[in-house]
Amino acid sequence: MSHSSQYHVYSLPPELQETLTPRNLVNTSQPSRAPSPEPAIATSSSGLRTCNICLGATFLSLGDQRAHFRSDWHRYNVKTRLAGRNPVTEVAFANLVDTLDDSLSGSESSSDDEGSSESDAVETLVNKTKGLGRSPSPEAETRAAPRTALTWFHSPPSTQIGVYKALFSDPKDTFSHLSELKDMQRSPDEGRTWAMFMVAGGHFAGAIVRVSQPGEDEEESTIAKKKKPPRPKADTEVLRHKTFHRYTTRRKQGGSQAANDNAKGPAKSAGALLRRYGEQSLRDDIRNLLLEWSDDIRDCERIWIRANSSNRKIFVGYDDAVIAKGDERLRTFPFPTRRPTQSELARCLLELTRVKVTHFTEDELRAQDEAYVASLPKPKAVPVVPVPEPEKPRPVKLSKEEEILREKWSRLLQMVVKGRLEPLKAFWERETSNMGPIDVRIPEWTGDRRATLLQVAAQAGHEDVVHWLLVEARADPTIPVPHPDFGDLDDPDDGADGPDALLKGTRRTAYDLARKQSVRDVFRRAAADHPDWWDWFGSARVPSALSKEMEEEREEKKKVRKKGLKDRVREREAREREKERELSPPELEPEKELPPLLPQSASMTRRLGGASGAAEGVAGLTPEMRAKVERERRARAAEARLKALGSK
Numbered sequence: 001m002s003h004s005s006q007y008h009v010y011s012l013p014p015e016l017q018e019t020l021t022p023r024n025l026v027n028t029s030q031p032s033r034a035p036s037p038e039p040a041i042a043t044s045s046s047g048l049r050t051c052n053i054c055l056g057a058t059f060l061s062l063g064d065q066r067a068h069f070r071s072d073w074h075r076y077n078v079k080t081r082l083a084g085r086n087p088v089t090e091v092a093f094a095n096l097v098d099t100l101d102d103s104l105s106g107s108e109s110s111s112d113d114e115g116s117s118e119s120d121a122v123e124t125l126v127n128k129t130k131g132l133g134r135s136p137s138p139e140a141e142t143r144a145a146p147r148t149a150l151t152w153f154h155s156p157p158s159t160q161i162g163v164y165k166a167l168f169s170d171p172k173d174t175f176s177h178l179s180e181l182k183d184m185q186r187s188p189d190e191g192r193t194w195a196m197f198m199v200a201g202g203h204f205a206g207a208i209v210r211v212s213q214p215g216e217d218e219e220e221s222t223i224a225k226k227k228k229p230p231r232p233k234a235d236t237e238v239l240r241h242k243t244f245h246r247y248t249t250r251r252k253q254g255g256s257q258a259a260n261d262n263a264k265g266p267a268k269s270a271g272a273l274l275r276r277y278g279e280q281s282l283r284d285d286i287r288n289l290l291l292e293w294s295d296d297i298r299d300c301e302r303i304w305i306r307a308n309s310s311n312r313k314i315f316v317g318y319d320d321a322v323i324a325k326g327d328e329r330l331r332t333f334p335f336p337t338r339r340p341t342q343s344e345l346a347r348c349l350l351e352l353t354r355v356k357v358t359h360f361t362e363d364e365l366r367a368q369d370e371a372y373v374a375s376l377p378k379p380k381a382v383p384v385v386p387v388p389e390p391e392k393p394r395p396v397k398l399s400k401e402e403e404i405l406r407e408k409w410s411r412l413l414q415m416v417v418k419g420r421l422e423p424l425k426a427f428w429e430r431e432t433s434n435m436g437p438i439d440v441r442i443p444e445w446t447g448d449r450r451a452t453l454l455q456v457a458a459q460a461g462h463e464d465v466v467h468w469l470l471v472e473a474r475a476d477p478t479i480p481v482p483h484p485d486f487g488d489l490d491d492p493d494d495g496a497d498g499p500d501a502l503l504k505g506t507r508r509t510a511y512d513l514a515r516k517q518s519v520r521d522v523f524r525r526a527a528a529d530h531p532d533w534w535d536w537f538g539s540a541r542v543p544s545a546l547s548k549e550m551e552e553e554r555e556e557k558k559k560v561r562k563k564g565l566k567d568r569v570r571e572r573e574a575r576e577r578e579k580e581r582e583l584s585p586p587e588l589e590p591e592k593e594l595p596p597l598l599p600q601s602a603s604m605t606r607r608l609g610g611a612s613g614a615a616e617g618v619a620g621l622t623p624e625m626r627a628k629v630e631r632e633r634r635a636r637a638a639e640a641r642l643k644a645l646g647s648k
Contacts, residue, residue, distance in 0.1 A: 007355045008235040009163055010184050010192065010212040016155055017185065022178050023152035023160060023365075053077050053087055060358065072097075072122055072336065079126045091149065094336045096125065149334035150356065151177050154365075162356035166331045167302070187212040193239070195297050196349065197286075197315065198306040198340035202248035202278060204286060205340035207241040208296045211353055236349055240296060242289055243342050246278035256310065283314050290315065290322040297322055303329045304348075306337050317407075326400075408435065409446060416453050419462035428473075438473040452479050452510070459513040463522050466514075470526045477523065478539035481508040509541045521546055 007013075049059040051068060054077050059065040068074055077087035088096070150162040151174055165171035168180050191214040197206045212235070248256055250271065257275035261267065290297065297303065303323060305315055316325045323330070335351060338344050360368075398406070408431060415424040428435070442448045442456070450456050454475040457465040469475040514520045524546030527536035536542045621629070 007161065007357060009167060009181075009353050009355050010187065011235060012161075012181075012185060012355070016159070016161075017182055019155040020153040020161070020178060020181070021155075022174065023154040053081060054090075057090075075122050076125060079122065083126070090336070091334075094334075097336055153178060153181070156362070158359045158361045160358045160360060160365075162358075164334050164352055166334050167352065169328070187214060189214055190299070193296065193300045194302045194304060194349075195293070195300040196304045196345050198337065198345065199282070199286065199311045199314065200307070200340055202246045202282060203243075203340040204245070204282065205241075205243045205342055205345050206286075206289060206293075207342070207345050207349075208239045208293060208300070209349055210237040210239055211235070211301075211349075236353060238346075240293060241342055241345070243340070244285060246282040246285070248275050248278040248282060250275070259310065286314050287318075287322075294322045300329065302331055303327065304331050304333060304352075306333050306340070325403075405434070406443075406445070409443060412453070413442070413446065413448065413456060416456045416462075416465060417460050419457075419460065419465055421462075421464050421468060424465065425468070438469065439476045439479060449482060450513070451482055452476070455479070455481055455510045455513055458510040458519055459515070461514070461516045461519055463516075463518050466519055466522045467526075470522065471530075474533070476534065477510050477526075477536070477542070478534055479509065481510075481513060507541075509539070511541050 007016075049062065049065045051057045051059075051065070051074065054068070054074055057068065059068060073090050073093045076093060080087055149164055149166070151165050151168075152160055152162045154160050163177070163181060165174075165177070167184075168177050170176065191210050192212040193208060193210050195206075195208055198204070250257075256279060257267075257272055258279060261272075261276075266272070305312065307315065315321070316323050316327070316330070333348055333352075335348075337348060412424075412427060412431075412435065415427065428438075439452055439454075441451055442453070448456070450459065452475065454466065454469045454477060457469055470477065511520065511523045514523070523536075523540070523542050524544060526533075527540075527542050528545035528547040528550075531545070534540055536545070
């Protein structure tokens with residue numbers, strides 16, 4: 001029994017097609033890179049090998065079990081189990097891989113450091129998923145109907161084939177898979193083509209492949225039989241392919257630069273600038289390639305994309321996109337993938353187009369079903385009192401036009417908040433017919449509590465955007481800001497009595513939302529330049545106008561005030577220097593240089609009385625030191641005189 005198969009999903013043998021029936025087996029494990037068709041609880045009769053860590057995964061041979069032990073899924077579950085958390089299924093593991101920018105395994109072209117790169121990648125994934133909480137227990141997953149990426153068909157007496165559900169037009173409608181599988185064997189005149197794209201960690205790989213050859217007419221087939229049989233064509237053929245790489249992620253750190261900027265703010269390092277440039281270049285290169293391949297993509301039967309949520313926006317969801325956002329041909333790879341390379345695309349193509357074949361007898365299949373049903377936990381009989389639940393409002397499904405309008409509003413508010421004036425002007429000139437007038441009310445579904453774009457710009461603090469909205473776009477500054485409790489307020493400050501008197505002082509406008517003085521000056525300048533446009537000093541709540549003469553006068557006053565402050569500082573410093581000069585004694589004039597003293601011999605006797613005490617104190621000192629000693633004496637004498645005057 002083996003999973004290896006040479007059957008191509010679009011060219012199954014006719015004798016096998018006639019005997020196929022749907023296989024309604026409830027599996028307990030998820031498909032692997034060589035997925036088993038009917039994995040269940042291992043029994044002694046079937047002799048299946050199992051993995052006790054990876055949620056009961058089963059294997060038909062020792063080689064499959066050893067390959068599983070070397071896989072990233074098994075090593076991740078081992079590390080997770082050692083950390084005290086529950087393991088995950090392979091489909092859940094594949095989803096974790098897709099949420100990261102870095103692929104788990106190393107590049108196919110570098111085989112020397114493949115082991116170390118995979119080990120580092122699994123360790124990185126374990127560290128990044130520590131904060132995701134504990135995984136659901138196996139019992140909780142068993143209670144729900146297990147899901148598998150394969151749909152299985154049985155051919156008596158002991159043959160089963162598995163085909164990936166993603167190949168069918170409706171993967172969830174398992175009842176129509178058998179008839180659709182038989183229709184797949186009839187190739188259209190132009191053949192079947194797929195588009196396959198992968199992007200992760202700055203790596204991109206794309207290809208247009210033919211998965212089935214064009215069908216032959218009856219006349220051509222008759223002529224071909226008479227002639228020498230031609231050389232058989234390959235089942236698959238690569239028509240176009242392209243790979244490239246840009247520097248977008250920091251080594252061993254993981255995560256894109258855009259995600260890091262959104263979480264911690266924009267970094268200012270040289271590496272961050274290079275990574276931002278790499279992300280922009282990668283997006284432009286991919287979209288240019290999609291535009292170049294647009295004719296081929298339009299004829300493809302399936303479009304396979306491996307990308308996380310942020311990178312997926314590179315392919316769909318932008319203006320003039322080659323691939324529509326809700327295209328029914330879009331598929332994700334239903335198994336883990338490695339770093340995007342040309343060889344990885346070839347491996348994924350082979351995995352998708354080769355059916356999985358096993359050989360279980362009907363008795364063995366029945367034993368697996370019974371073993372699985374017996375392993376299910378029995379629900380406890382708990383009396384439940386039915387409580388009528390309030391009906392939840394059903395989410396309104398938006399049309400394509402509504403989705404486009406919401407996306408435009410999001411872009412518009414983002415440009416106003418971030419102060420991107422030039423893109424804002426270009427966007428408004430292009431979309432003014434769709435968005436409405438400049439004073440259009442911001443929709444409630446945006447969650448914004450402000451009424452107009454002018455109020456958003458004033459609170460964000462961008463003078464150039466506010467000036468453009470006030471002067472060039474003629475936005476209305478008198479529109480009140482919505483109150484969280486009373487909604488829109490027309491004019492509660494009009495001196496009304498009764499309930500309206502409670503609302504006094506609650507009315508605010510765009511001017512009140514401005515936190516910076518420079519933004520408020522924009523309103524005052526507009527009031528001075530265009531006094532007849534709006535009721536600036538009433539409804540707009542602008543306190544006063546600010547003309548050019550007033551600004552010049554204000555600047556002149558600032559200069560005078562600044563100059564007066566400097567003069568006062570100079571006067572204070574001069575008074576301090578004068579006070580110091582009065583307290584300190586005047587400097588002594590430098591004495592004339594004295595002739596050097598002659599050495600006194602020991603035989604010479606000292607005269608009676610000798611020199612005076614003052615002379616002895618400075619004898620032998622330099623002129624500078626003598627002056628310093630004299631200043632100290634005079635200072636002490638001055639202190640003594642001041643003390644004597646104070647005592648009197």
